[in-house]
Amino acid sequence: MDIQDEVFDNIHDTLSRRTFLGQTGAGLGTLALASLLNPGQLFAGSTAPGDGPALGKPHFPPKVKRVIYLFQSGAPSQLDLFDYKPKLESMWGQDLPASVRNGQRLTGMSAGQNKFPLAASAFKFAQHGPGRMWVSELLPNIAGIAGDATFIRTMNTDAINHDPAITFIQTGSQQGGRPSFGSWVSYGLGSDNQNLPSFVVLLSKARNGDQPLYAKLWSNGFLPSVHQGVVFRSGPDPVFYLNNPPGIDRTSRRRMLDYLTKLHAEQSHHVLDPEINSRMQQYEMAYRMQASVPETLDIAHEPNYIFDMYGPDSRKPGTFAANCLLARKLIEKDVKFVQLYHQGWDQHGNLPNDIQVMTKSVDQASAALVKDLKQRGLLDDTLVIWGGEFGRTNYSQGKLSKANYGRDHHPRCYTIWMAGAGVKKGLVYGETDEFGYNVAKDPVHIHDFQATIMHLMGVDHEKLTFKHQGRRYRLTDVHGKVVKPLLA
Template identity: 45%
Template sequence: MSSLFLHSASRLQRRAFLQQSAYGLGGMALAGLLEQSYAGSSAERWRGAVLKPHAPIKARRVIHLCMAGGPSHLETFDWKPVLKDLDGKAFPDSFTKGQQLAQLQGAELKARGAFCNFTKHGQTGNEISDLFPHMAGVADELCIIRSMQTEQINHDTAHAFMNSGSIIKGRPSMGSWLLYGLGCETEELPGFVVLTSAGKSGQQPISARQWSSGFLASKFQGILFNSKGDAVHYLGSPEGVCQSTQRQVVEEIQRMNGLLGEQRVDPEIQTRIAQYEMAFRMQSSVPELTDMKSEPKEVLEMYGVKEPGDGSFASNCLLARRMAERGVRMIQLYHRAWDHHGGIVDGMKSAAQDVDQASAALIKDLKQRGLLDDTLVLWGGEFGRTPMGQGSGRDHHILAFSVAMAGGGVKPGTYGTTDELGYRAVENVVPVHDLHATMLHLLGIDHKRMTVKFQGLDMRLTGVAGNVVKGIIA
């Protein structure tokens, strides 16, 4: 019995020695890697799951100008003179019979024509609402898709579908998929950043699941920056703590996380190690990013920025350009101002005034800096609006809406059409999954080949659908 006890004790001591030795070696290895990282090495940076491009790379980053709330395609990019002639009259039952509507289900339907005019612009002849004179000025950069369709008729699920290709919670957003697939080109800033702003009306809430990493590691989730005040809370060192002391604290935390990482197989531990280091670097990189004193007066005026960092969409657009220059992979700007069930005339005018100048300025600014060619800009909402009136506004609509794209290998012009009343996309229909497949293709990714095993299935951004829309690729 005594012999057995001694043998067991010996085994435990030997196991403990080996384990502690492993931790020691692991700690030294981690320290070595961290030391390289502190010295400026990119050895620890995630370089993406797609090591070899599946297709020619036309875009390297995405700026998504998300018009949250669902802007009316009938007052932006889809001119319907027949609908205007029908204004105030009964909407033809042949269009809506048996169709899903939102709040208009069962109501008496009357046509509502556009309250604004449209004009053709540039060599492309893109028809753009007079509410967007600055966007009209970059008409020859725009690829306007008039034939979008989605599956979701309510805001939160429609946003989820536009962002993740699914309404099921826990699915990664497209920004997280991009970061997972391609990695990040910067070690100083997060690879996926989100900014928000709001208009005077039509403000639809936005949930954080829209930039969630879902079942991917949390290091791929979007990071919400404050649009006003400090971009990130608690960015500075605590009072009385110098940077060298904080560096020592970070190193010790990293060492302990490294010991835990060798004991457990958990990708979140590696995420924590990376994020502690990122947080330390952001203490210097974020203030530099958000300090716009170096921006010339003419650039601020071009964007319509009255006060940098004032929380406006214009200020966010300028910040997005600065992020693009510094290697951020995915930048999303949500402007909550487009949910116009009523008061659409004043609401659309106000929302368009909020975003028109800055959206166009971003495209022009990227182009003059040589960044537009490999930056894909997407402008649009989660769905469209009914050609039938809802009081003084329009209801949600899923069978037709418009988005505009620029740069990143897209072909300027207009793609797809809706019927004469703007009710349904009828030619070159583009479902949301097709939009995602095309965006990934422009970034050099085959949407069918970038998959992650989850709950026994090979999951992807486009689910079991999606086709590349070759007609919009330059």
Template identity: 50%
Template sequence: MSDFNLSRRSFLSSMSLGALGTMVPQQLSVAGGKGLHHKPKAKRVIMLFMAGGQSQLDLFDHKPDLHKLYRQELPPSVIGNQRFTAMTKNAQKLVAPSKFKFKRYGSNGIEMSELLPNLGSVMDDLCLVKSMYTESINHDPGKTLFCTGTELPGNPSMGSWLSYGLGTMNKDLPDFVVLPSAYWSGKTNVQALYSRLWGSGCLPSKHQGTSFQSKGDPVLFLSNPKGVSASVRRRMLDTLGSLNKKHLNELHDPEIQTTMAQQEMAYRMQSSVPELTDISNESKATLDLYGPEVMNKGSYARNCLLARRMAERDVRFIQLFHRGWDHHSNLPTHLTGQCRDVDHPTAGLIKDLKQRGLLEDTLIVMVGEFGRTAYGQGNFKADNYGRDHHPRCFSALLAGGGIQGGISYGQTDDFSYNVVDKPVHVRDLHATMLWQLGLDHQQLSFPFQGLDVKLTGVNPASVVQGILS
């Protein structure tokens, strides 16, 4: 090998630190979904990401006395030294209590909005964490932090870390699949999603997420072009593989072998993905669990059903993105529509997994990048008010995978503005998710540019023991 072609990674690879150049520590070389640092409670994750930021005050964190303070200035003692977005900075901060009623659900009578009756029906399977918080005040850094552990773009995503740390459970499907939702027609102010949210960062590219499309082929370029049969495709890959092997022997670049493996995966997916996405054999009773929108490709309901089918086939990390929760105005109308999208299908997913014996080892997390403020924005008349971004407290729902059901964890102040008991940072949630899958967030790392890169970074993070069963 010439000095010209000898990259740092190639050199390390040639020194027997792994044919794929992943530089996996010895204790992380176990594949097949087994816990590596300790015995796992879960094998897979379904992340239901509510992009835009749900209003915890209107959905999960009941503050019945706020109506007494309607349109009064939020006390400075409550606000403290909080940063604000440019949409709030010079505006009055007038209290806007929720217009929605709350009901008690489950054996423990946990309160949740009337907008989520189906989720309420499975409350005994849910853990409601009311004390989430983050530093991110705007959408892109907030989503990036939640998906990759840092606000800075370019780092490995959660699904990539699990693929890297635990290996594959199904050789015919990707370890990490992303399902973005189409959105209901009345929605406005919908932020874009970026592929870096499911990227592999410094990890080998084989660990990046695969985004499924709602139109055409579920995966881009899945079908062969006209005139190219399966046998022709096979011969093409064999020839290309021979050339790539020659190139690999000359350059020792691990990404060449990654490319070869991904090309073979793509070939197998030409059979496995159409079978996965064909729901024609699902019973009417099963389809009814997810609601009428399940028949619409690209809907959140359809993606929830696909998530269950992927869980059955041992896809490691399944991430649904449902956009449109950014309600700076007309919140009551838009929030009602959003809940109509997600309430029935999410509850159906939990019920379906449970009846198939999959909920026990499938960790479900439903959360957005931050919450919404207790003060209103826009026109207070009728239903036109909205709420600004709020990182200091928000809520998350968890189920399955060794998480206690039927409990509420953490507490906020009387304004749903600050966490006052059992705070849970985004990184704490990451550490807990890894822990349930048998991984210690302090041990799962990847050497890159002189650093041991981790999902939780160098910041403090702790497993939330109080929600574990």
């Protein structure tokens, strides 16, 4: 008998799995791998048929191979960035007509107001690109790529507060516990690079005191845990618990994983829990990432002109600009879904000042990412998405002055833009009314948006499902239609 097999048999006979993990190599680096794992599902019942791509191959030829989603958390004001309304200038300070609001619900922050004074933007607008898209002076670089982008001015959502609204656009439900967009993509289409996760999350913020973000936004929900988003952080330890603990070298880690695989195989044979196999896939991925992550996140060899393109913040780890540059490097390595969250857009007061902080932090880098992908030929099969969870009101929350106003949450209509594979260039889709309060033409609901992105990736959103607690779920729930006029 091989001495390693003899050791394994002794371990199997005399120690429980928990004791083995607790006494071996500091519990495999405490076995947390916190950025990769979801401890609550270690023994969770799962009906997953397996941990490979659920579809085997896309339903139809995809136009988009990878997605970079630049999520602007807190809800940028479309009326100060993209949706120019001269009517608000002529009616400055007047009360929003009741016929326009039409009894629509308000947040608790505005419900007590007796008046809803209309507030035009403090900033100038100009038209750009073949679609003559209105873009604020605050976004000169994004205005410069208007010819490569599709602007949707009639996005609308069911949620009126931040947490349910962000959860809704990221998971298709206002309640937590559902798989995120990137997790559905990973589950359905798998990975194109076995040494990196198929779904990576990057976090940044430009102002303090904004709405918090929670791990449920990139959670795998009830899908196998191998599809959870992996957060890459700035600094020397981008993924927690990825490096070996003191006293454990790479050879020891490999031997440890081999023994652990035997134990898991034994348990899987008796318990028949697919999540056990998912766990082993995660441990193996962590082992491979020890070599692949440092190489992928190394920007030291980027030429100066690239840093100049993305802006001075691109040299500062953890900033939005630096994360945009990392997103490009990740999709070069065939990471399928890269999600950036950028906090700071919740401006209920002091909007004219605070929105300038936010636009300065994102304008140059957002446009640079599109240009950089384009010059490398990557924009041909990569889609960049830019936008938040809902819009802002056309009236001021609280007191109104030319120098200072704030805007409350507005779910009825807002603007996002997309650039890259599969969407028309220079398109302006949808119209809002002259007050910028309601959709006048071509509404696009959150579920329609999700269905359209899935379609571009070769997935029929109605056919990518997962059976959980007796029901088949999908990203778009029981809603959503592909917005075909957006498609190239």
